Amino acid sequence: MPSAQSVAIAGGGIIGLTIAWRLAQLGLAVTVYDKGAPGGEASWAGAGMLAPGGEFDAISELAALALESRRLYPGFVRKLEEASRRPIDFQERGALDLAYSSAELASLESRAAAQQRLGIPSKPLTPSQVATFWPHIRKSSLAGARFYRQDAIVDPRHLVTALMEVCRKSNIILMPDCPVERVSVGGAGVRFHTSQGVSDCDFAVIAAGAWSSSLDVEGVPALPRCEPVRGHLIAYQQPAHTCETIVRHGHTYLLQRANGLLIAGASAERVGFVRDIDPSAVGALASEASFVFPHLAETSPAETWVGFRPLSDSVHLGAWHSPRLLLAYGHYRNGILLAPVTAARIAAAVNASSRTQ
Ligand SMILES: Cc1cc2nc3c(=O)[nH]c(=O)nc-3n(C[C@H](O)[C@H](O)[C@H](O)COP(=O)(O)OP(=O)(O)OC[C@H]3O[C@@H](n4cnc5c(N)ncnc54)[C@H](O)[C@@H]3O)c2cc1C
Known part of the structure; x- marks a missing residue:
């Protein structure tokens, strides 16, 4: 992955921060924009159950993702604790x-x-x-x-604190109190219009939780409603x-x-x-x-x-009408559980797109 590739992420909840850490590990230059305090919304409020047993009783793509993410959790928590040096309540x-x-x-x-x-x-x-x-x-x-x-259970507030710490250590730029107002998708890159100016990047990820579809996005069809x-x-x-x-x-x-x-x-x-x-x-x-x-x-x-x-019609994890625009939202009541698998899917999509650019 060439280090010149850049990614801007709209939303610094557990989904945006986990993706940021994963993409930084791949060598991308990552900036995360949040309209308020990163990790201050659903990811702060969540109970933190990692509990397919309480959630799924029929075969579905979501159930398969949830089970995969549950398997990824012990390694995710261990690496995050090691990298951040912050304790995480994981039971x-x-x-x-x-x-x-x-x-x-x-x-x-x-x-x-x-x-x-x-x-x-x-x-x-x-x-x-x-x-x-x-x-x-x-x-x-x-x-x-x-x-x-x-x-199992995890304390999502511990996860967010640890993720903010690893983002800082990984030179990820965190932009709190900086709402993304408009996103323009072109063939050569994506432009973020934020409350603090305009910024260009190779890839953009929409991970703004329940607010995701309220972002004004140009150059692609309207985002799936959330x-x-x-x-x-x-x-x-x-x-x-x-x-x-x-x-x-x-x-x-x-x-x-x-x-x-x-x-x-x-x-x-x-x-x-x-x-x-x-x-x-x-x-x-x-x-x-x-x-x-x-x-x-x-x-x-x-x-x-x-x-x-x-809440959306499904969990959206991947490109949206352009290899440069990736969606990571709609996790509804399982976003804490689904964070590791979401980051893995988005990293795979970015990796595949970078090889074909
Ligand atoms: C009461 C409750 C209990 C829950 N319990 C569980 C549970 O036990 N297990 C589980 O797995 N999940 C649980 N969940 C669900 C889980 O909390 C969510 O699915 C998950 O936190 C979603 O993460 P996110 O990063 O997508 O969203 P969020 O954490 O909401 O983050 C989105 C971020 O985007 C930012 N943002 C919004 N608009 C913009 C913009 N225009 N520009 C820049 N930034 C923007 C927001 O400020 C926010 O920080 C629970 C949720 C609730 C409410």
Whole structure:
């Protein structure tokens, strides 16, 4: 890869930063533009589940990508910790799916059978096994559970901090508070019009999360639409080992960071980019959290926050009507999980295009 090749990335969330690091490793000169603080949007808000077991039960391209990315994660975290010298809370302890009725148990069992065919293993647990290994979980009416040993969690804020550090060490130029306003795609290169001036590059990547399709792009057809889906999370400060794995019941999940923060999520609302906290969404999450962990009924969440998941018709990973313009958005509820595989796909696309230029 000739070192003169340059790439500009619109968006410094986990997707844009992971791509930046990967392309810098290939020898490209990389600049990342962010409208605000890099890593300050969905990538700051995400719970950080790396959990195909909670997400997929049918064969799809997305499920295959998710499983590939899950396999890449241990190496990704190890290299990022080494290169940044920042610790990353990464826990490979699995996930527990709970059933509190025979109907819920039947649904868990049929889902598990479908997942087995995808390569997502799980095993049944009895209520007494759950009570032994997860002593804080509600036992009354517990009908059974399934354990997914390959599901894991990571702290996305640690990832972002470490990625910012490796970007700095790799001479990647980070441009915070510098929105990309217009992108002009030509045969010889791409021009970024930003709030701080104009800049030309060989390749451009659109990785602006839920805002991606609002960028004004010339020279190619309109970008695939992306819209925000707001999600609330709540968190309780709890003693270590309150929740050793991801715990799921219905649409609710709980997980605990190494620092003790026990997180419960998540709501999903199509309300545009409205950042207000909705007390009814917080109340519903708190009620579900205290259903699973009854002792939480005696306490209030220490923190609540929202973020905007980027929803599109699919995950867009690759060239858009020009080998010089690459899309990396639409990761919806799995962008933390999909970051390593996204960077690998974009790097492959840039590499292939550079060889043919
Ligand atoms: C409540 C919640 C829980 C979640 N839980 C999980 C989970 O457990 N596991 C998982 O894998 N995923 C989870 N996700 C999804 C995950 O957080 C996202 O898919 C992922 O963070 C998307 O990353 P991104 O870099 O594409 O977007 P973002 O992190 O939103 O980054 C986009 C960046 O682009 C910048 N930008 C926007 N417009 C412009 C512009 N014009 N010019 C320059 N910069 C611009 C923004 O400022 C932002 O920094 C969750 C999301 C939410 C909201």
